[in-house]
Amino acid sequence: MTHPAAHTGPTKPAEPAEPAEPAEPILSADRLAKYFPGVRALDGATLHLRAGSVHALLGENGAGKSTLIKVVTGLYRPDGGRLALDGTPIDFHSPQDAVRAGISVVHQERNVIPEFSVAENITLRRIPSRRGLVDRDRMRAQARRCLDLLDLDLDLDTRVGSLSTAQVQLVEIAKALSTDSKVLLLDEPTSALTLRETDRLLDIVRRLRDQGTAVLLVSHKLEEVFAVCDTVTVLRDGVSVLEGEPIAAYSREDIVGVMVGRAHTAREFAPRTVDPHGPPMLELDALSTASGHCDVSLDVRRGEIVGLYGLVGAGRTELAKALMGLDRVVGGTIRVRGEDVRIRNVGQALNTHRIGYVPENRKEEGLFLDQPLTMNIAVTVWSRIRxxxxxxxxxRERELAAEYTERLGIRVSGPSQLVGQLSGGNQQKVSLAKWLAARTEILIIDEPTVGIDVRTKAAFHQLIWQLAADGLAILLITSDLPEMVTLADRVLVMRDHRITGEVPNTHDYASVSQAVIRLIHGTGSGSLPTAAPDPSNPDPACGFEPSNRP
Amino acid sequence: MTGHTPAPDDADVGRPRTATDSAPAVPRWAGRWSAGTAQRLGLVLVGAALVVLFGSARASFYDQQLTVFPLLRDIAVFTVVGLSQLATMSIGHMNLAVGRMAAFSAMFMGIAYQQWHLPLYAGLAVGLLAGAAIGALTGWIISATGVNSFVVTLAMDFALLGLVSLTYSQLTTVAAFTAKPAGMDELRGYSMADVCVGNVCGSPAIPQILLFTIVAMLLVGYLYSRTRTGRELLLVGSNSTAARLSGVPVTRRVIGAHALSGMLAGLAGFMLAVTSGSFTAGIGSEFMIPSFLGPVLGGTLLTGGAVSVVGTLLGTSLVQVIRQGLTTLGTGLENLNIYLGVILLLALSTDRIRSVVSARRAVAHP
Known part of the structure; x- marks a missing residue:
């Protein structure tokens, strides 16, 4: 079986030299490699940052952007390649080394201490002290200076835990500014910001650039990238396929084309027919939830795989949890097999409506790692076999466990083996098996192949395909576009807790993924919103304020 | 990018499967339970060695009336105390109020006998219900507030201490309910020698009160090994998020575990009151630390997800043998507590050491 994501190598080998470049790079990373078991996260990534310049790092989910940043900032040790700062080779042993060398970073994940105050969080890396005690006055002065840079009027003594998501993100940026750094790396800094806050941040980026800082911006929002960046590097499958080109030479369409690549082979699965006029198994009609979904409508038919694509934080997992009765529905209706239902808890979703949810974080939410296989699979059927x-x-438990072990090809030494001892792919199968054992008819599968090696991934795709062919209605949540194009019959795109569009899957990877990415980035046709709605401005259609609340 | 480690054979899922792949004939619960069995066997051996040691040092250690009968009576009481703690440990919680719940429950029994003149077993039922109710309330508070069980049960311990003392001082003049329903004295002093089938009687060294312990062990053992509720309790202890996402009614199970803990604490309170002859506010004041010793020594995990009922009996027995043995040797109370403290430390470390070892094993043989 050929994996759909298998590409034919970089489309454009790197030019050996870039003679036109005026300045020597401050930070240069050449042919970096970073391997995780079964995954080549970076496999020849080159990145050069120059003083007084803003550089964009682009790529799809899983292309290796965050890994590259983590290698550059000392969080991961590279498995190959060369890193140099001001021409001197560097070998960071910890993130502290990178900070000392003058590299600041705002990671995609939040890294604040909620119990600490704003001032303490901002100065956390170098808390000013006098004779071993915290010098509160100097700490506050430093923090105030950083906040002033951002024109941010926050109380220095507020606990960070009580701030809104956007404010926390700004505190993170202030924290990165607290150490006067030569290099500033911003990984998706605007994902939680409003347009106004984003504009302000871009102004600061320009100001830092003019002061001679080298800035790296990772963003999914192409409008920002084109507004502020001078040069661009694009990663695909851990390889830099565009290395430090001037961004002015490209259009958005060009960049999306480079990000996606072209050579993705179609799947080789047996055809599966879905009756387009059959009654939907699951239907959402203008659903709004307490976690901020607004006016979400979709339907899934028997034997159909409907993809739900979106960026991290778009509200896909939260929608799944609302369907399992774990979040409050505040408007609209859920219909299962044509009947209006209210789902109050997972037990009801499972036993009454036959809906299952395979969660994204299998270790935290899907499995009992210190329990045997039997318990992990039988948990959903006890009410039936009691x-x-x-x-x-x-x-009866052991028979069921053996049946699904066999059917899904789970490799175990026996029904009593602890699930924590299994490999990632097998664990994911166990997480799926319990819902099959419960005879669910509607299955929500959330990021099924994260952290799973390529061959197991292909087997998993085959499995999901087969489940649909057997008549399950499947809602597939994934941030992996090749996976989406391989499996889904149609792709719904979610952004900021609402569905922004639907793309029929023609199985032509390039066209589908470009249409999806356009919807994500709001650069699609005129009927779509071109900018994220301002979270501080409640949407009148939903009658409540969406997420991003403190 | 997660840092997990897929096994090399992981990639083989797509290949045609052979007969060896599907659930080979490995004995049920192999690995997991053989380790537990080894641990319990260790307890038996250490206990037996200590019995021999104490017995050879002082022959009176084998005296049926002076030593064996009271020893078994203590084992009977503290095994039930241990089972009470085991119920909360199964879901990864703890019950620091185990002693005060026993006192609360015993107080209701005292009231039932003295004020309401109920017969022995009716009063016991009243007390057990009271214990279950206070436990359920505790569990409900933990679920509703999301506050750690340590904090909630600690607060409950203080509240009950005050409530129970106050009630005794209000309702009694001697700070004890001394009314004895028919059958209570017999339960206190009688041994299996008083139970005869034809001419064959039991041993005079075995107290009748041990029967309560055996019944409790059978019921708790059945719950955890054979029923849906018991399995769900273990899963809540193993990973409560995953349990909720798998359809386990987590709140109900948390309340249930604490109710069971309260009820068993009540039973232990009853057994202690029967042995000491009266219902006082002081019942259960020495339950808390031993309540952890028995289960943890016997292989019940502090973090939840695994329990051992038989292990609780063996762990409790070991502790009581040491206590009784040291008393027979004439060790002072202070020294005795030092030894017990060391045992507790070892018991708690065993829990940790075991998890480290099993984690290493998991890495070595994924």
Missing amino acids: RSLGYIPAR
């Missing part, structure tokens, strides 16, 4: 006095026939 006899009087709550007695569970252990034989």
Whole structure:
């Protein structure tokens, strides 16, 4: 089986030299490699940052952008390649080394201490002290200076835990500015910001650039990238396919084309037919939830795989949890097999409506790692196989476990093996198996192949395909576009807790992924919003304020 | 990018499967339970060695009336105390109020006998219900507030201490309920020698009160090994987020575990009151630390997800043998507590050491 993501190598080998470049790079990373078991996260990534210049780092989810940043800032040790700062080779052993060398970073994940105040968080890397005690006055002065840079009027003594997502993100940026650094790396700094805050941040980026800082901006929002960046590097599957080109030479369409690549082979699965006029198994009609979904409508038919694509934080997992009764529905209706239902808890979703949810974080949410395989699979069927006095026939449990072990090809030493001892791919199968054992008819699968090696991934795709062919209605949440194009019959795109569009899957990778990315980035046709709605401005259609609340 | 480690054979899922792939004939619960069995066997051996040691040092250690009968009576009481703690440990919680719940429950029994003149077992039922109710309330507070069980049960311990003392001083003049329903004295002093089938009687060294312990062990053992509720309790202890996402009614199970803990604490309170002859506010004041010793020594995990009922009996027995043995040797109370403290430390470390070892094993043989 050929994996759909298998590409034919970089489309454009790197030019050996860039003679036109005026300045020597401050930070240069050449042919970096970083391997995780089964995954080549970076496999020849080159990045050069120059003083007084803003550089864009682009690529799809999983292309290796965050890994590259983590290698450059000392969080990961590279497995190959060369890193140099001001021409001197560097070998960071910890993130502290990078900070000392003058490299600041705002990571994609939040890294604040919620219990600490704004001032303490901002100065965390170098808390000013006098004779071993915190010098509060100097700490506050430093923090104030950083906030002033951002024109940010925050109380220095507020606990960070009580701030809104956007404010926390700004505190993170202030924290990165607190150490006067030569290099500033921003990984998706605007994902939680409003347009106004984003504009202000871009102004600061320009100001820092003019002061001679080398800035790297990672963003999914191409409008920002084109507004502020001078040069661009594009990663695809861990390889830099565009290395430090002037961004002015490219259009948005060009950049999206480079990000996506072209050579993606179609899948080789047996055809599967979906009756387009059959009654939907699951139907959402203008659903709004307490976590901020607004006016979400979709339907999934028997035997159909509907993809739900979006960036991290778009609200896809939260939608799945609302369907399992774990989040409050505040408007609209859920229909299962044509009937209006209210789902209050997972037990009801499972036993009454036959809906299952394979969660994204299998270790935290899907599995009981210190329990045997039997318990992990049988948990959903106890209510069915229970006899009087709550007695569970252990034989029946083991039969079920053996049946699904066999059917999904889970490799275990026996039904009593602890699930924590299994490999990632097998664990994911166990996480799926319990819902199959429960005979669910509607299955929501959230990021099924994260952290799973390529061959197991292909087997997993085959499995999901087969489940749909067997008649399940599947809602597939994934940030992996090749996976989406391989499996889904149609792709819904979610952005800021609402569905922004639907793309029929023609299985032509380039066209589908470009249409999806356009929807994500709001650069699509005129009917779509071109900018994220301002979270501080409640949407009248939903009658409540969406997320991003403190 | 996660840092997990897929096994090399992971990639083989797509290949045609052979007969060896599907659930080979490995004995049920192999690995996991053989380690637990080894641990319990260790307890038996250490206990037996200590019995021999104490017995050879002082022959009176084998005296049925002076030593064995009271020893078994203590084992009976503290095993039930241990089971009470085991119930909360199964979901990864703890019950620091185990002693005060026993006192609360015993107080209701005292009231039932003295004020309401109920017969022995009716009063016991009243007390067990009271214990279950206070436990359920505790569990409900933990679920509703999301506050750690340590904090909630600690607060509950203080509240009950005040409430129980106050009630005793209000309702009694001697700070004890001394009314004895029919059958209570017999339960206190009788041994299996008083139970005869034809001419064959039991041993005079075995107290009848041990029967309560055996019944409790059978019921708790059945719950955790055979029923849906018991399995779900273990899963809540193993990973409560995953349990909720798998359809386990987590809140109900948390309340249930604490209710069971309260009820078993009540039973232990009853057994102690029967042995000491009266219902006082002081019942259960020495339950808390031993309640952890028995289960942890016996292989119940502090972090939840695994329990051992038989292990609780063995762990409790070991502790009581040491206590009784040191008393027979004439060790002072202070020294005795030092030894017990060391045992507790070892017991808690065993829990940790075991998890480290099993984690290493998991890495070595994924």
